[in-house]
Amino acid sequence: MNYISDRIMQMSASETLAMTQLARELKAQGRDVISLSIGEPDFNTPEVIKEAGKKAIDDNFTHYPPVPGYADLRDAISKKFKRDNNLDYKPEQIVVSTGGKQAIYQAVMATVNPGDEVIIPTPFWVSYKEIVKVAGGKCIYVKTKLENDFKVTAQQLEEAITEKTKLIMFSSPSNPTGMLYTHDELKAIADVVARHKEILVMSDEIYEHINFVGKHESIAQFNEIYEQVITVNGVAKGFAMTGWRIGFIGAPTPIAKACEKLQGQITSATCSIAQKAALKAMQLNPAESEDIKFMRNKFLERRDLMYKLLQTVPDFEVRLPQGAFYFFPKVNKYYGKKYDKYTINNSNDLCMYILNEGNVALVPGVAFGDDDCIRFSYATSEDLLIEAVKRIKEVLAKLQ
Ligand code: GLU
Numbered sequence: 570m571n572y573i574s575d576r577i578m579q580m581s582a583s584e585t586l587a588m589t590q591l592a593r594e595l596k597a598q599g600r601d602v603i604s605l606s607i608g609e610p611d612f613n614t615p616e617v618i619k620e621a622g623k624k625a626i627d628d629n630f631t632h633y634p635p636v637p638g639y640a641d642l643r644d645a646i647s648k649k650f651k652r653d654n655n656l657d658y659k660p661e662q663i664v665v666s667t668g669g670k671q672a673i674y675q676a677v678m679a680t681v682n683p684g685d686e687v688i689i690p691t692p693f694w695v696s697y698k699e700i701v702k703v704a705g706g707k708c709i710y711v712k713t714k715l716e717n718d719f720k721v722t723a724q725q726l727e728e729a730i731t732e733k734t735k736l737i738m739f740s741s742p743s744n745p746t747g748m749l750y751t752h753d754e755l756k757a758i759a760d761v762v763a764r765h766k767e768i769l770v771m772s773d774e775i776y777e778h779i780n781f782v783g784k785h786e787s788i789a790q791f792n793e794i795y796e797q798v799i800t801v802n803g804v805a806k807g808f809a810m811t812g813w814r815i816g817f818i819g820a821p822t823p824i825a826k827a828c829e830k831l832q833g834q835i836t837s838a839t840c841s842i843a844q845k846a847a848l849k850a851m852q853l854n855p856a857e858s859e860d861i862k863f864m865r866n867k868f869l870e871r872r873d874l875m876y877k878l879l880q881t882v883p884d885f886e887v888r889l890p891q892g893a894f895y896f897f898p899k900v901n902k903y904y905g906k907k908y909d910k911y912t913i914n915n916s917n918d919l920c921m922y923i924l925n926e927g928n929v930a931l932v933p934g935v936a937f938g939d940d941d942c943i944r945f946s947y948a949t950s951e952d953l954l955i956e957a958v959k960r961i962k963e964v965l966a967k968l969q
Pocket of ligand 1: 583585586606607608609670694695696744
């Protein structure tokens, strides 16, 4: 008897988490696996934030918080939006959730009706498509070009829009490509969206603080579409707080209220202690915080190192990412090649080959909608990055 709902049967498990779990299991069996799979800073949460979490326990913040988050946290997020992004979101437009993932999930459930089309530029972050599927939406994938740094153009979006389109979802800085949309590129997209008042945009800005080229640009800055944008952010990446599970949205009030209603039926609210730690994170000015600057600079050093290393891998086509901590090289020149019992036909085959023979865990590009590529997360030490690429080159050299 299969008791599992159709909804869950037709859903894929998170490929990023699956690869990470596999790497953990192999390590537990004694295999010397280097995991470049999960996108997670290897730094610990800054001391000042940890202290705020400890104090929250001592101060007995151990009761149910308000559903959308503590008032002081929403106030601090409102100020953060103004300070860092020049966006006006009042506290009542903000909902604090259990990670960016829950924030995205709720926003999609709150806005997408069954049959609605959701435009997702490809490559995309793994969970977007599954969340849309659970909501009954139809994913419309728009393939971007490596030569355009994997960014969707305004014209491509215009062509993909139909009378059924409800939402466009994208991230900048991008997971998995590390690319950033410029002010002008976002403006061109905003111009398209402004002509379609029935369409919403979900702008995932979780990698905001890991930006190597300049100021972060939010699409909600364009007044003509402000009422159509849901801005998603959180503390996981910029503040090394993945385990605290705090994400949030800034959105037009009716959307925020709908997300709050849903959250009240799912988690009641997110963890009180984590919220108090996140309050401290939001009060840190990223332009001044030594902790944030240190981590960003480290990621930049590693980005530069990884760029040099990956360029030495034969037949990888590599672009220089401008943010986040990912590389997404095109690797399809290896498809059709063989070694021993392995035949490489796609990104999954290549990743499993590299894992089994080279002990390096990566995520296949197919998980992000682009089977020609594979994703490297370089949020780990320089020594491990050097060793990982060395191993990869050795096993790739065996493929004929
Ligand atoms: N966002 C990270 C990644 O892409 C964390 C894992 C996940 O939730 O997908 O690796």
